[in-house]
Amino acid sequence: METVGTASTVWTRETATGAKRDLWSAMKRGFRCRCPRCGEGKMFRAFLKTADNCSVCGLDFTPHRADDLPAYLVIVIVGHIVVPIVLSIETNFSPAVWLQLSIYLPLTFGLSLALLQPVKGAVVGLQWALRMHGFDENAPDGIPPV
């Protein structure tokens, strides 16, 4: 096991230097698919592919590690929207199954596609604001903040 630092220089998020980053504004900017730092540059160069850096302020987007979290969050959000609608309509009106499926399936698909990019942007904004995964320019080389 490799020893990192001494007892007096343990690296944590609290010991990180630099200006405090506002979590909610970074997530809101990310949700709008904009750079979490300046709020102007576009975060994505394709549907779910982030740009290498911000075209306005130059923030490097490559350290993000959104992975599957945006997809999981979209499933939770869309499920909490669609399932109550389905249950309410089935309980109160009980329309034909073909009619329900012709509404719910496109609704689920459309909501999922519409939310995936903004949610990924918000996740990247969260990681930037919390200086996760290499978004901390003051982190020691090769040692990401805990």
Ligand SMILES: [Zn+2]
């Ligand atoms: Zn920017």
